[in-house]
Structure formats: structure tokens, C-alpha cells
Amino acid sequence: xSNLEDRLTRALSDYPMQPSPDLFDRVVESIAADRARRRAVxxxxxxxxxxxxxxxxxxxxxTPRSNGALAMPWWILEVAxxxxxxxxxxxxxxxxxxxxxxxxxxxxxxxxxxxxxxxxLTDIVYYLIFSAYILFWVHVEPESxxxxxxxxxxxxxxxxxxxxxxxxxxxxxxxxxLNIILMPVLGRLFxxxxxxxxxxxxxRLRDDHLE
Numbered sequence: 670x671s672n673l674e675d676r677l678t679r680a681l682s683d684y685p686m687q688p689s690p691d692l693f694d695r696v697v698e699s700i701a702a703d704r705a706r707r708r709a710v711x712x713x714x715x716x717x718x719x720x721x722x723x724x725x726x727x728x729x730x731x732t733p734r735s736n737g738a739l740a741m742p743w744w745i746l747e748v749a750x751x752x753x754x755x756x757x758x759x760x761x762x763x764x765x766x767x768x769x770x771x772x773x774x775x776x777x778x779x780x781x782x783x784x785x786x787x788x789x790l791t792d793i794v795y796y797l798i799f800s801a802y803i804l805f806w807v808h809v810e811p812e813s814x815x816x817x818x819x820x821x822x823x824x825x826x827x828x829x830x831x832x833x834x835x836x837x838x839x840x841x842x843x844x845x846x847l848n849i850i851l852m853p854v855l856g857r858l859f860x861x862x863x864x865x866x867x868x869x870x871x872x873r874l875r876d877d878h879l880e
Contacts, residue, residue: 724749741822743811750830751803754837758799761841762792772849776856783859791848795841802840806833 732741766788777784814825 743815743820743822743826746822746826746830747808750833751807753834754799754803754806757834757837757841758796758803762795762799765841765845766792769848773852776852777859779856779860784856787852787855795844798840798844799837802837 728741732745734740770788773784773788774781777787811820811826815823
């Protein structure tokens, strides 16, 4: 056995290998948190399925029919699309914020107050963008390509509604991706900006002491 191996053996054998006193509690807490997350996912999945079933049933039962085909007025789909857009914005905002707090706390560990303010300002920017996007697409009358004579839902309107929903998801994804990339850079800049005055002040005190 070499000298290095002998020293490592003695160091490891002399080190008191005692488990952490709260190890069992942390393991139990982790298991409980995992079960709670699974129950929450299952619960929200069931809620989504029930809500979708209710919407489909309401459309099939309440929409008037013409010659056996659904004859939905255009404004019903317009209201439903706007409601979906608002629901997506209201749901995704807190969802992203909940999982982004730990990331922001790690990035802004030197100045946590700045991290909290950054999250709040980011939420405000997100909701302003979402509100503007929804208002830009609101229709108060059918477009020319929607068959304005009958006032019923047509394929172009359905296509536009899908584009609107996909557009807000794309915007959320792009903004969230940019935020993930830029947040470490901003955290580093804020940290350097905070440390620089302290370093300058310490240097001046050292120079004054030497003089």
C-alpha cells in the first residue's frame, strides 16, 4: 500500500461516520411531498377531464342544430376562445412562478430582495403582454371570411381560434426561455454591482491605514 493510500485509509477510518440526526425525518418528508405532488397531479387531471367533458356536453346539448348539423353562432366560439386564453394566462403564471422561486433564489442568493422584486416585475410584464395579446385578437363582429351572412361558426374561425391559443403558448414559452437564460446574467451583474462598492470602500480604508 502506498503512502497516499495509507493516509487516506487512516483519515477515513478516523472520521466519525455518524448519520445525520434528521435523516429519517427528511426522507419521510420527501416521501410525503412526493405523494402530495402525485395526488395534486391526479386531482388536477381529473378536474381537467371533467371540465372538458362538461364543455363538450354543453356544446352538444345547447348548440342549436340545422338539418342535423350544429349551428353555433360565431360569438359563442369567440367568447370560449377568449375564456381559454384568460384561463391559460391565469394558470400558467402562478405555475411557472411556483417552480421558478427556487431558481431565482439560487441566482439572487447574494441579494434575495432583488430576486423577489425581479419575480414580481416579471409577473407584471407577463400579464401585460398576455392582456395585450388577448385584446388584440378580440372580435366584436365576424370577419369577412367567416360567413357573416349566417353568423355561424366556420372552419376559418376555428382555425384562427387554434392559432390564437397556440400563439399565446408560444409567447409564454419564448418569454420563459429568455427569462431562464437572462436571469443568471442579471443575478451576476447585480451581485458584482453590490460587491464593487464594498471592495472600493475596503481598498480606501486600507490605503488610509497605510498612510
